[in-house]
Amino acid sequence: MLTLFAAKGTVAVASQIALEEAGLPYNTRWISFADGDQHAAPFRALNPKGRVPALITDFGPLTETPAILEYISELSGNLMPDTPIERARVREMLSYLASTMHVNHAHKFRGARWSDDPAAHATMVAKVPETMAESCAYLESQLPDSGWLLDEYSIADIHMVSVCRWLAADKVDIENFPKLAAHFAAMKSRPAVARILQAHE
Numbered sequence: 365m366l367t368l369f370a371a372k373g374t375v376a377v378a379s380q381i382a383l384e385e386a387g388l389p390y391n392t393r394w395i396s397f398a399d400g401d402q403h404a405a406p407f408r409a410l411n412p413k414g415r416v417p418a419l420i421t422d423f424g425p426l427t428e429t430p431a432i433l434e435y436i437s438e439l440s441g442n443l444m445p446d447t448p449i450e451r452a453r454v455r456e457m458l459s460y461l462a463s464t465m466h467v468n469h470a471h472k473f474r475g476a477r478w479s480d481d482p483a484a485h486a487t488m489v490a491k492v493p494e495t496m497a498e499s500c501a502y503l504e505s506q507l508p509d510s511g512w513l514l515d516e517y518s519i520a521d522i523h524m525v526s527v528c529r530w531l532a533a534d535k536v537d538i539e540n541f542p543k544l545a546a547h548f549a550a551m552k553s554r555p556a557v558a559r560i561l562q563a564h565e
Contacts, residue, residue, distance in 0.1 A: 366390040367420040369410065371397050372564045375466060376417035378526035379432045380563070382519055384556035386440035392563075429526075430458040433519040443519045450514050457506070457513060457520040461527050465503075468495035469530050493535040500531065500541045507543040525551040529561070 368383065368390055370376035374397075383390045395401035395416065402414040410425045411418040419426045419435070426432055434455075437443040444451055470477070472492045475485030503524065507513060513520045528548050531538050538545045551557050 367393055369393045369395055369407065369416055369418040369420070371395050371402070371416045374416050375429050375523075375526050377529065377560055377564050378429055378519075378523045379417040379419060379436070380560045381522045381526070381557050382433050382436040382443060384560060385517075385522065385554075386436050386442050388436065388440055428462070429523060430455070430462050433458065433523060437519050443517070443522070445514055445516055445518060453514060454518050454520045458523055460502070461523045465496070465499040465527050468492060468499055469527065469534060471495070472534065496531060496534045496536045497540075500528075500536060500538070500544055503528075504541040504544050507547055509543065510546065512547075521547070521551065522557075525557065529564075 366383065366388060368376070368379055370380060370392055371394065380392065395407060401407055402416070407418075408414055410420065411427050413427060415427070417427070417429060417432055419432045421435070426435055434444070444454060469492065471488040475488045478488070479485065512518065513524065525548060528538065528544065538548055552561065
């Protein structure tokens with residue numbers, strides 16, 4: 365059985381939602397960032413990066429949200445479109461969410477990754493509402509007038525809701541982006557999504 369290491373409030377929510385939506389049997393192992401579990405030797409042995417999610421498979425640990433989401437979709441045969449171009453579009457969105465929007469958010473808490481200067485950390489925090497709003501504008505431009513990102517529900521939609529959960533705390537009003545707000549509401553109405561979001565409260 366798959367085991368997912370997750371921490372509340374993190375992007376690990378995306379992997380949990382995908383597992384639920386795919387109907388795959390799995391266990392969740394919660395770790396506490398506040399208690400420093402991510403730095404403990406047992407977890408570092410699974411993921412030397414000290415981050416979540418980490419999915420323990422029959423072939424060993426798998427890390428990084430885009431890789432885990434795609435692995436789940438491959439195992440289940442669901443949550444990815446059929447055509448090569450649409451699958452590439454899903455990967456395009458996963459890459460953007462992981463490498464740009466998630467990083468924009470991380471500047472609020474993880475400034476030490478980029479600078480040792482406390483003053484620089486403060487300017488990074490101040491910039492977060494602007495960069496996250498810019499990311500929202502991009503997502504708004506990619507979403508159709510209604511429905512999912514592509515013609516069918518996919519791991520791109522799942523990853524998107526996981527980062528949009530951070531917007532209110534990042535001082536971005538999702539209602540300023542009507543299509544994104546509608547997508548967020550539609551996601552939260554899905555039973556699997558609602559279950560996992562509640563578990564992260």
